Amino acid sequence: MKFLFVTLFPEQIEQAANHSIIQRAVNKGLVEISCINPREFTHDVHRTVDDTPFGGGAGMVLKPEPMVAAIRKAKEQLPNARVIAMCPGGRTLKQSIVEEYAHCGQDFIFVCGHYEGFDERIFNWVDEKLSIGDYVLTGGEMPALIVMDAIARFIPGVLGKLVSAEEDSFSTGLLEYPQYTRPVSFEGLEVPEVLRSGNHALIASWRLQESLKATYFLRPDLLTEEQLRFIEKPLPYKMKKSQRKFWEELRSKIAAAKAELAAQAEVDASKELQEIAAKEDEMNG
Ligand code: 4FV
DSSP states (O other): EEEEEEEEEEHHHHHHHSHHHHHHHHHSSSSSEEEEOOOGGOSTOOOOEOOOOOOOSSSSSSOHHHHHHHHHHHHHHHHTOEEEEEEEEEEEEEEEHHHHHHTTTOOOOEEEOOOBBBBGGGGGGGGGGEEESSSSBSSSSHHHHHHHHHTTTSSTSSSSTTTOOGGGGTSSSOOOOOOOOOOOOEEEEOOOOOGOEEEEEEEHHHHHHHHHHHHHHHHHSOOHHHHHHHHHHHOOOSSSHHHHHHHHHHHHHHHHHHHHHHHHHHHHHHHHHHHHHHHHHTTTT
16 A cells, blocks of 8 residues: 655654554555655745735645645556545544545545645645544644554554454444453552453453443443443343343443442542641641
């Protein structure tokens, strides 16, 4: 798969791509990374790529001419590529979009912005706008590298043999289950027994319960309506015995976690009250 970055800072892309999995993927010929610098398409002595905004306002705006010339050059090199402009105004990246890109059979041209952003007319040469989140960065390079990294994980051969991006968190729609490795005991903290049992059915069930529990507490928006019902509402009468056992175990784990959180909140609250009382005593001498 080919990734072409239209960027004023190609060195930032090269440096970031020269590490670990992405570098190995490039060496294996699974991924091709190139850059086109809009500054190459300027004709004035200062090689100007930005200018002040019409209508006033702070900061500078990226000029259309060098940017569009660079995009055209990129399209010549990768005619089948999808042109994506990284900007806060785009749809927000998530795993389902990554999977869509990974399986669309196209290469990618990332248009990386800077300063206050692009002259609006540049978007006439762009297929879509993409954002990595509701915050403003200094440049589009890091967002573009994040998108490339997420897509590249789906290219066969990029991740280790056994590792498949298809099984990732968010690919299952749930948050990841806790992972452990040696030593079995670390500063009094033990690896859960079930993970050392060798009973793969039990391990898979434990992992799904832990994913559901983490998702329930941290990202309930990711749970399906049925999952939320099985956790919060009485279980349907007609349910396979093994399934009922699974959900009842999970519900008791969640109840235990809620009790633990409530107890901790109690402790924190009383500690806070003590601190306030101590301060008041101090002030009243
Ligand atoms: C951004 C984001 C982002 C805005 C002005 C660089 C900056 C300049 N890109 N997701 N959030 N870009 O903040 O993608 O273009």
